[in-house]
Amino acid sequence: MGTEGDDFRVIAGRYRLETRLGRGGMGVVWRATDQLLGRRVAVKELAQDDSLSDDEARLHRDRTLREARAVAQLSHPHIIVVHDVVEEGERPYIVMELIDGSSLADRISAHGPVDAAEAARIGIDLLSALRTAHAAGVLHRDIKPANVLVESGTDRVVLTDFGIAQVAGATTLTETGSFVGSPEYTAPERMSGAATGPESDLWSLGVLLCAVLSGESPFRRDSLGGILHAVVAAEIRPPAQAEPLLPVVRGLLERDPDRRLDAREAERMLRAFRETGRTPQPGAASGGRTPRLVAGRTPKPPVPYSPTQRDVPAPATVEQPQARHSARGVLVAALLVAAMAGAGVSAAALLLNRGGGAGGGDTPSSSAPHTTASASPTPTPTGSPSASPTASPSTAANTRTAPSGYRTAQDPAGFSLAVPEDFTRSPQGERVFYLSPGGTFRLGIKVADPEPGGPLAVMRRSAAEGPGNNPGYHDGRVTRTTHAGQPAALWEFTWDGFSAAEGPRHTYDLCWEENGRMYDVWVSAPVGKVREAREYFDVAVDTFVPS
Known part of the structure; x- marks a missing residue:
């Protein structure tokens, strides 16, 4: 897994693991030395879950690395500094600031x-x-x-x-x-x-x-x-x-x-x-909460859609607020967890995959099996209903299991992926969108021929065009990463939305090449709903399979 030298293990050719600082559910934290820069660091060696299949282990590793790279972009005196994310022997390591x-x-x-x-x-x-x-x-x-x-x-x-x-x-x-x-x-x-x-x-x-x-x-x-x-x-x-x-x-x-x-x-x-x-x-x-929209802000006029944008204009319909779990419903779930934990049932699985009731299954579980079912067609922003395709028995072998609350969409554009059950397909030229009711969440996919410079160059070019295509574009960053073992690039940015009523939005966008094609998957959502957007994004990327 590494190389031995002076009784120390060296990973990625530069980080010498010296003293174990602690152990937890995620693995071991080491005091280490960065031999290239000559500085002391902390290295978290992430534990491997032997109960996972090879595909599940790879998806979990890819997600862990994406999250670590996202944290590495944060810069704040009270947030741990992530220096590097590396792999050695298919095991992820996170290199961090060493706090004395x-x-x-x-x-x-x-x-x-x-x-x-x-x-x-x-x-x-x-x-x-x-x-x-x-x-x-x-x-x-x-x-x-x-x-x-x-x-x-x-x-x-x-x-x-x-x-x-x-x-x-x-x-x-x-x-x-x-x-x-x-x-x-x-x-x-x-x-x-x-x-x-x-x-x-x-x-x-x-x-x-x-x-x-x-x-x-x-x-x-x-x-x-x-x-x-x-x-x-x-x-x-x-x-x-x-x-x-x-x-x-x-x-x-x-x-x-x-x-x-x-x-x-x-x-x-x-x-x-x-x-x-x-x-x-x-x-x-x-009422104790800071308003999301700044008073006195000058609204920007709506911007027409163009093929280079990673988003679509918001529809005129108003999103209905999601029903929340009642205190009684939460308590029932909690007591069921307590009762079932002694019988060896996964408490987290019970909490996250219980069905029935408003809002059930809102949080996806990547390891839970789910039977796909066709959702009722709902009007798309273009005005014509479009039922989202679902996997048939003949295509099931080419798909990955959809988490609870999702269904597998076998898209005619040449791919399958898991989307939330109430998302509706809406093709827009060379792009395919899956939209939540009201268009609050927008999941986009583009399949194209590879371009010069690969995914990183494509994302950097898109980021350079970001201010022209996304009103109020700011905090854009492109990060080199991997997906399905192939080079990839992650682009994140925040922008003002297409109208003052729509409000500020955040976008996650991953681009990679696979089997001679270039794939681009992104999710856009209001800045107040970035956690849900990140979950939709992770599930879409983790379950994406080219046809």
Whole structure:
């Protein structure tokens, strides 16, 4: 898997693994030396799951590498720096900044809880980090004291293990590629298997503030069932030590994510406490949440569609809000999890794949089998109904299993992939789109002949044309990556949308070559729904098969 030299293993020809710093559900973290640059680094050696098939292992590895590369694009003093992502012997390694210090969990264990002023400082730093990550479409999904490092000498707070953290132990629910997190710190909507966004990270931060102030989470119980009941149904009782920061804690621990305090307002309130010793109430004008659209912003006129754009104009229909799981429904699922866990049933699979009821199956599970079914045709933005094709028995061998809540579309353009059950096919010239009701989410696919320079050059040319094709284009970045073992390029950017009513959007776009053809798959969504968009994007890419 590597080379031996001076009793140390060297990977990727440059990183010498020297001392094991720790072990968790995701693998081993090493203190290492970058022999090329002569600097100390931390290297996470990701564990391999022997229960996965070769295809599943490859998809999981590709997704892990994509997420790590996304985190590597983040630049913030309170976010761990990812220097490199490499493979050795088909095993991924993530090369990170080496922090000389300990975790916040270890600090509390050794020295006890912190006071309100220190908790506010920690909260401010983490909120600032989350705002940067969320703006880039990256969620953490496992915020807890063990994933926060405190640098010795400077007390700098550093958030680590973005998006890929899994831990072992009786109070952790994990399932490869679908559920990541620790129940004591997991938001109620994630417990229910509903699609989640930045608000879920903010709930976890509220729990973390309680833990650093009192020494433990307010949802700690003696059993998994007790934890799940406490999170989704029991009265929330912040510890007495949280009294100075109670408006922030209560705002973050709001079970309805639509009413939960947002990061900007929570940071403002904590800064006010640091300056005055008193925590103000959430801003009355926004109900504690920062409006998504900036007041006074000059709307840009709609831009006509052109074949070079990666999106389509929004239809005139208004999207109906998605129904949320009721507290009773969440509680039933939680109690079922507790009952079935003792019988050897995967708790995460039960939470994420339960059927029936509004919103069931919103969160995909890449390992769950799903029987494809044709959705009822719905009008497309072009005005003519178009039923999305589904796999037939004769084509099933050329497709990958669709996760729960998805169906496999065998597209006449020469490919198959899994799309959400309510997405409708809408061809647009050389591109094929699958659109959610109302066109809020837009999944696009293009099949073409290879172009000079390969996928990386194609994405860079598209990025150069981004400002002309996407109003308000900003924060665009192109990253070299791989897909299906072939060179690929990932392009991400944010833009203003085609109208003021539509609002800002974020786009993920992956391009690669396979079997003499070039494939381009992208998903566009409102910036407030980037987590759902990333899931649709990952499932589309992971299940894509050329015909």
